Amino acid sequence: xxxxDTMVFSIFNHYKVKLKRKANTISILYISILQITxxxxxxxxxxxxxxxxxxxxxxSSKAWLLFSIASIIIYFKNWIQYSGKKRRxxxxxxxxxxxxxxxxxxxxxxxxxxxxxxxxxLKA
Numbered sequence: 001x002x003x004x005d006t007m008v009f010s011i012f013n014h015y016k017v018k019l020k021r022k023a024n025t026i027s028i029l030y031i032s033i034l035q036i037t038x039x040x041x042x043x044x045x046x047x048x049x050x051x052x053x054x055x056x057x058x059x060s061s062k063a064w065l066l067f068s069i070a071s072i073i074i075y076f077k078n079w080i081q082y083s084g085k086k087r088r089x090x091x092x093x094x095x096x097x098x099x100x101x102x103x104x105x106x107x108x109x110x111x112x113x114x115x116x117x118x119x120x121x122l123k124a
Contacts, residue, residue: 037114
């Protein structure tokens with residue numbers, strides 16, 4: 001299991017107690033937000049890097065369009081991956097073996113921190 005799988009099941013198991021039917025939707029939304037924010041951070045980092053190296057690759061409107069398309073692809077990839085049979089198999093593996101469960105509140109702070117760092121880098 002990957003780190004993302006472990007994060008998904010940490011969120012899923014936390015919300016499964018309170019919100020039985022919405023737990024899977026929340027976990028898919030969380031992992032999509034996390035991966036999209038990581039993509040945003042990498043895009044900002046490489047944009048600043050290429051700007052300092054005086055490399056003219058693409059303008060900002062095309063970069064934001066590419067980011068939007070990649071975000072939609074990430075969401076649908078996660079929806080397909082964590083909604084069907086694979087999620088049940090991974091969930092069975094995670095309950096059978098000793099997997100690490102992360103603190104849910106720290107997991108929710110992770111995308112917020114990545115967005116904050118991305119905004120700080122973008123302003124600088």
